[in-house]
Amino acid sequence: MRNNRRLLGWLDERTGLKKIWETLFARKIPESKGSVAWFYTLGSACLFVFVVQVITGVLLAMNYVPSPDHAYDSVRFIDKQVFLGHFLRGLHKWGATFMVVVVLLHMLRVYFMGAYKYPREVTWMMGVVILLLVMAFSFTGYLLPWDQKAYWATAVGANIAGQTPVVGSHVAKILKGGEEMGVATLTRFYALHVLVLPILTALLVGIHLFLVVWHGISEPPEKTNRQIESN
Amino acid sequence: MSAWHEEYLKRYAQLKERGRSFFPYAVFKDVIVSFLLLCVLSALAYFVGAELGDLADPTDTTYNPRPEWYFMFLFQVLKLFPGRLEAVAAVVLPVLVVLFLFSLPLIDRGRERHPSRRPLLTGIALMTIIAWGFLTWKGYTSPLTNPIVEKDPLVLAGHRLYQELKCSYCHSIGGQGGLVGPELDKVVGDQTEEWLGKHFRDPQALSPGTVMPKLNLLGDEITILVAYMKSLGSGPFTEEAAKLFNENCTTCHRIGKEGGDVGPNLSAIGSVRSKSYIKSYIEDPSRANNSSSMPAYKGQLTDIQIEDVARYLASLKGNK
Ligand code: HEM
Numbered sequence: 397m398r399n400n401r402r403l404l405g406w407l408d409e410r411t412g413l414k415k416i417w418e419t420l421f422a423r424k425i426p427e428s429k430g431s432v433a434w435f436y437t438l439g440s441a442c443l444f445v446f447v448v449q450v451i452t453g454v455l456l457a458m459n460y461v462p463s464p465d466h467a468y469d470s471v472r473f474i475d476k477q478v479f480l481g482h483f484l485r486g487l488h489k490w491g492a493t494f495m496v497v498v499v500l501l502h503m504l505r506v507y508f509m510g511a512y513k514y515p516r517e518v519t520w521m522m523g524v525v526i527l528l529l530v531m532a533f534s535f536t537g538y539l540l541p542w543d544q545k546a547y548w549a550t551a552v553g554a555n556i557a558g559q560t561p562v563v564g565s566h567v568a569k570i571l572k573g574g575e576e577m578g579v580a581t582l583t584r585f586y587a588l589h590v591l592v593l594p595i596l597t598a599l600l601v602g603i604h605l606f607l608v609v610w611h612g613i614s615e616p617p618e619k620t621n622r623q624i625e626s627n
Numbered sequence: 628m629s630a631w632h633e634e635y636l637k638r639y640a641q642l643k644e645r646g647r648s649f650f651p652y653a654v655f656k657d658v659i660v661s662f663l664l665l666c667v668l669s670a671l672a673y674f675v676g677a678e679l680g681d682l683a684d685p686t687d688t689t690y691n692p693r694p695e696w697y698f699m700f701l702f703q704v705l706k707l708f709p710g711r712l713e714a715v716a717a718v719v720l721p722v723l724v725v726l727f728l729f730s731l732p733l734i735d736r737g738r739e740r741h742p743s744r745r746p747l748l749t750g751i752a753l754m755t756i757i758a759w760g761f762l763t764w765k766g767y768t769s770p771l772t773n774p775i776v777e778k779d780p781l782v783l784a785g786h787r788l789y790q791e792l793k794c795s796y797c798h799s800i801g802g803q804g805g806l807v808g809p810e811l812d813k814v815v816g817d818q819t820e821e822w823l824g825k826h827f828r829d830p831q832a833l834s835p836g837t838v839m840p841k842l843n844l845l846g847d848e849i850t851i852l853v854a855y856m857k858s859l860g861s862g863p864f865t866e867e868a869a870k871l872f873n874e875n876c877t878t879c880h881r882i883g884k885e886g887g888d889v890g891p892n893l894s895a896i897g898s899v900r901s902k903s904y905i906k907s908y909i910e911d912p913s914r915a916n917n918s919s920s921m922p923a924y925k926g927q928l929t930d931i932q933i934e935d936v937a938r939y940l941a942s943l944k945g946n947k
Contacts, residue, residue: 421650422649425647426642441660444664486672
């Protein structure tokens with residue numbers, strides 16, 4: 397017991413652990429009554445699913461080969477040979493669906509509660525960018541197994557992007573890495589999916605969470621605006 | 628700073644003062660929800676899993692992917708905006724939605740936060756959710772979502788055999804493959820099944836001197852190869868095809884007794900033209916005939932509709 401306390405004290409002196417704990421966890425938040433409180437769990441649920449995606453994604457990347465000649469076979473290998481590989485793919489695939497759903501639900505709760513209002517505007521804007529990143533994850537990840545569905549869904553997506561007025565054909569070309577879908581498309585999507593998007597997302601989620609703690613979580617909205625109570 | 632901003636901050640500070648500690652008050656609920664999510668996620672991963680379809684085949688342009696379910700509504704919306712307007716539905720609308728979301732805190736700057744005090748925004752969101760649900764439901768229940776998705780198992784098997792036997796060493800389909808033999812999607816539409824069967828059994832018998840090898844195929848293998856070859860010529864089409872033809876083409880073309888005579892009679896077009904020729908002609912007649920007086924339909928009809936009509940026409944062999 398005393399040794400523990402001494403160890404903590406030693407650490408705290410060097411890292412400010414106690415202060416960090418106080419700012420992040422022992423901070424006070426407005427009380428929300430009844431079932432409303434549960435809506436506030438959606439944000440941390442987003443974070444949780446994101447962490448699941450990162451872990452399962454890293455494990456998948458250990459056996460995946462991003463080239464049109466080997467991608468399909470490597471995914472098949474994960475599916476059929478790797479220990480718990482099928483389960484792993486299932487987790488990552490359903491995690492992707494959950495990610496979209498949970499992030500949208502979180503956004504809806506913020507929308508309906510008007511929690512994007514002063515002083516939390518930037519928190520919301522970061523959120524919208526994160527939403528776009530989540531969509532980009534979904535789109536780039538879809539191609540990676542290189543099966544029929546992957547290939548043609550991406551082709552359709554690229555065609556849709558290609559319809560953008562004025563810049564369309566350029567956008568489609570940049571997406572595909574050329575006129576045709578092939579090696580360049582796959583390596584490009586892979587780099588986006590496992591390097592660019594995760595780094596950007598982690599960064600933005602970091603800012604998002606910083607802002608949430610900085611402003612404090614909003615109180616549940618009330619029908620009538622109460623005045624400040626004099627004590 | 629607006630008048631209410633300062634007041635809000637003061638009141639918030641007060642609420643916070645009287646509030647609860649984030650840990651364990653909120654963290655407790657967070658952990659429960661995340662744990663439940665993990666359970667559902669594991670169950671889905673274990674019992675449903677993630678499927679892996681057939682290897683991607685860039686030559687198979689008839690494959691129609693179904694979108695992820697949360698994008699199904701977009702497919703339905705695309706149907707409401709035919710032809711050139713598709714760009715509006717596919718790109719302009721989503722961009723507007725994102726811009727709206729992004730600038731929402733700048734648009735709605737009042738003090739009111741309760742949903743019942745912001746009826747317009749609450750209404751917009753509820754309508755959007757209902758519309759999304761309705762379109763998703765429509766997407767899954769309407770049989771015409773992907774008319775061309777249905778694939779004959781014979782055709783699929785034939786396609787696999789075609790790949791195994793490396794026919795693409797000599798032949799091309801959809802512009803992919805070798806040039807020793809003819810481009811199959813352009814020519815096989817002209818052949819009868821009987822001719823194709825005989826030709827596979829012994830190419831020399833029908834095309835003396837051909838370099839196409841005799842492959843000693845089994846009867847079953849010939850059946851599926853023929854089915855695959857015929858699918859290149861045309862393929863299953865929907866009831867909508869005839870309707871589309873009536874709406875767009877009968878002013879100039881005749882099928883049977885119905886239609887005009889500005890353009891050629893198409894009652895037996897399938898016996899002289901392949902599906903890919905017809906498709907390309909509908910898309911842009913000037914490609915095959917630079918003095919054409921027929922309008923181009925690319926952009927006018929969707930790609931799926933053109934494919935559908937082309938298959939319908941390719942099936943007309945004049946025996947009706
Ligand atoms: C990976 C995605 C995301 C993560 C990990 C995340 C995380 C969080 C967390 C943990 C909170 C604390 C309050 C709560 O849980 O409700 C929060 C609040 C908030 N989030 Fe997110 N979020 C994400 C996406 C989004 C999106 C897409 C939006 C909106 C477009 C958004 C807007 C907000 C706003 C405005 C708040 C402050 C709400 C308040 O103070 O009541 N977030 N976020």
